Every structure is written in structure tokens, then in C-alpha cells.
Amino acid sequence: MWKHREEAPRSTSGSGSVPPPLQPAMFPGEFDRTQGELPPVKDAPVSVGKSIVIKGELSGDEDLTIEGRVEGTIELRNHVLTIGSNGHVEAKVVAKSIVVLGRVTGNLTATEKVDIREEGSVEGDIMAPRVAIADGAEFRGSVDMQRKAPAPSMDQGVGSLTLDAKVPLPTMTAGNGEVARV
Amino acid sequence: MVVAPRQVAAASPESVSRSTTLATFLTLLCARPAAEVVDLGSVVGGNITFLGDRIGCKIHVEDLYADLDRHARQDGLDQVAAFLKSRFSHLDESIDAILCWDVFDYLDQAAAHVLAEESMRMLRPGGILLAFFGGGGSSDRCYTRYCIVDETHLRHKLHSAACSRRLVLQNRDILNLFGKLAVLDSILLKSGVRELLFQKPTN
Numbered sequence A: 001m002w003k004h005r006e007e008a009p010r011s012t013s014g015s016g017s018v019p020p021p022l023q024p025a026m027f028p029g030e031f032d033r034t035q036g037e038l039p040p041v042k043d044a045p046v047s048v049g050k051s052i053v054i055k056g057e058l059s060g061d062e063d064l065t066i067e068g069r070v071e072g073t074i075e076l077r078n079h080v081l082t083i084g085s086n087g088h089v090e091a092k093v094v095a096k097s098i099v100v101l102g103r104v105t106g107n108l109t110a111t112e113k114v115d116i117r118e119e120g121s122v123e124g125d126i127m128a129p130r131v132a133i134a135d136g137a138e139f140r141g142s143v144d145m146q147r148k149a150p151a152p153s154m155d156q157g158v159g160s161l162t163l164d165a166k167v168p169l170p171t172m173t174a175g176n177g178e179v180a181r182v
Numbered sequence B: 001m002v003v004a005p006r007q008v009a010a011a012s013p014e015s016v017s018r019s020t021t022l023a024t025f026l027t028l029l030c031a032r033p034a035a036e037v038v039d040l041g042s043v044v045g046g047n048i049t050f051l052g053d054r055i056g057c058k059i060h061v062e063d064l065y066a067d068l069d070r071h072a073r074q075d076g077l078d079q080v081a082a083f084l085k086s087r088f089s090h091l092d093e094s095i096d097a098i099l100c101w102d103v104f105d106y107l108d109q110a111a112a113h114v115l116a117e118e119s120m121r122m123l124r125p126g127g128i129l130l131a132f133f134g135g136g137g138s139s140d141r142c143y144t145r146y147c148i149v150d151e152t153h154l155r156h157k158l159h160s161a162a163c164s165r166r167l168v169l170q171n172r173d174i175l176n177l178f179g180k181l182a183v184l185d186s187i188l189l190k191s192g193v194r195e196l197l198f199q200k201p202t203n
Helices: B020-030 B045-055 B064-073 B077-085 B109-122 B171-177
Strands: A046-048 A053-059 A064-066 A069-083 A088-100 A103-105 A108-116 A121-123 A130-133 A138-144 A178-181 B014-018 B036-039 B058-061 B095-101 B123-133 B142-150 B153-160 B182-189 B194-199
Touching (some): B020 B045, B020 B095, B020 B182, B020 B194, B064 B077, B095 B109
Parallel strands (some): A053 A069, A069 A088, A088 A103, A088 A108, A103 A121
Antiparallel strands (some): A178 B182, B014 B153, B142 B153, B182 B194
16 A cells, blocks of 8 residues: 655645645755655754855745855854854844854854854854853954852852862973072 | 073973962962953963863953964064054953963064064953063974863973064063063973963052
8 A cells, every 4th residue: 555654744725746845945046945855844953155246135944954054143142153164244143042053244243152163264253141252263252141149259259269169270380380489 | 681591301282380479470360250361371271261161261362373473484483473453453451361372472563562562452451461571582483282181280291483583572571571470480490481471450
């Protein structure tokens, strides 16, 4: 017998040959989703390809990888934005998390984390509760980590700012000690 | 007075040293709510995390070593003084603390003077500035990346650069350079490095 194929429900209006509805966040020429054999769009990572240039507002409700060029604003409030190694963004960006492997000029705001990888470059201000910048990454701008807890008072000094117990303190190097207050 | 750079033993690629001036710097920084810090050193993610997450500062990363490299390769280091005059967009008295690390060692006298003036302009009254001087007048083309390990320790990592140290300042030269600031602490290390912590008077 015929093997049952799971498909998204089709519209019953009109003739029976109506193709499945187009899904959002598609870019012409990049995917042909009109064939029923393709996996559901929600499973496929959405990407702006190398040759794609977008100018204006870009917003969405799913994770996005940019390998092309985007100018304007990008808003993915509940999702992860990855600027790939070929990506070039000149935009104000708001997302849940932002990973930078390419080039960004513009302010980055994340509700969770901004992660600039070794080959990444950012020129702009970052606002996020967690920020990771790898050695070798380029960055020029300010970082505001929006820490909610008040800073330790003068009386407390920095005594409360101790390392995590799991992290061993590196061994002191001899010959580089203090000799005098001058 | 400027003296010729002296030769020192080559530093190991990575080492950790104790810094009491860093501890004082951080203590004073903690006392300033929502402090804004300018870091003139190389981009170090760990420092940003330490200052931002643990101290609660807003950090402005102004990597002057990258600027020096660019000038060494393109315009020439003689242009650095003029470049520094318009380098910083921060308003007068808008910054609580400045981490200079050893960037003054890589400047000529004119550029060092401009950077000191700009630093004093940006600092708020009561604001603090930490700088290291005379970190070995080696002709090696390398910078030191200072990574804050904890409140009293710094990890030094050498990395290649397009220029070498140029200026070795004596104590009086340093005091003249930062004439508008008061010296809070001054430490001479066995390595010959002077760690100085300055504060801008409140009046």
C-alpha cells in the first residue's frame, strides 16, 4: 500500500493543486520549498547567503545566520543571531544572543549573551548581561553588562571579588615582585 | 628627561605577577557606583568580564596598541600625537577610571604629553588612573597583554607588534606628565617597572 507521507495541512479552498503555503523568512533563489519532499522549514537553519544584500529592517522569530551583508536594523528578540565569517553587518542589532565571526559595525543589544569569536570584529557599543570576547577578536566600543547587583562598597573592598574556587590561582613568577613604594 | 632604552632579559611569553596598585585601583573603583572605565590596552575578554560582571563597570575599550600598529605600518609613528588629540570622544570629566597599562612606553614625548592631557581631561574629579612605566626598554617588537587574574594578580602575555618601546621616563618626568593628578601609590618592581596610581583631585 501507499506509504503515508507526513505533510503540513493544505488549504482546501480552490482547486486541489494548490501548492503548500510559503513559509516566512525565505529568500528568493536560495531554497525551493515548493516541493513536498523538503523537510519542514522550521527544522532548517535560516541563513542569509554570501551574495545576499539586505538594506532595511530585518526581524523574525527564529534563529538566523548572516553570511551576506545587512545594513539597517536586525531584531530577533527571542532568538540567536550568528554573523558568520563572511557576514558583514552595519546595523543596530537586538537579539537574545549574538555570535560574531564576521564584521559588525553598530550597536549590539542581547538579552542573554554577546560572543565575539577570534576572527570576529565589532565596532560599536555592546549591552548584554554576558559578554565573551576571544583573544584575537577586534573590538572598539563600550561594554555595559547591566549588572543588577550593586557594586561592593568601599568598606567591603575587593575582598569579596575572589576567584571561583574551581579556578586555581596561577603560580607566581619569581623576580617580578614589588621592591619598594617610591 | 628621556634616557636611552636599556636592554633587559627577554620576558617569558606568559607570566603572572602580583600588583598591589591594581588592588587599590579596584577598591577605589568599587566605591564609585556605575563607574565608567576606559581601557587603553589590548582587547582582553577576561578583563571586560572581570570589570563588567564582577565590578559592575561600563567599559570603553580603546585599544591604543592597535592604533600604534596601524600608524607604524601606514602613517608613521610621528603622526600619533596629532592622532591622539582627536582620538577620544568622551566628554570632559565623564570617566571614573583609566587603565593605561604600559602604553606610555610606546609613545614619543609629544604623544605621551597629548595622551596624559586627554586622560586628565576625561577623568572625573576623584577619578583614578593606573599606568606602568619602564617595562624594559627592549628593542623587541612586542606588546604586553595584561589580563586581570584576580584583584591582586595580572597575567602578562607577549604578542608581536609593529613597533617597540620608545620612551623610558624617570620619576620626575612622570610626575610632570600628570601634573594635575595626585599620586596615590607608586611601586617599583624588581623588574624595573614602576606601577603608578593617580587620582584627580576633587577640587
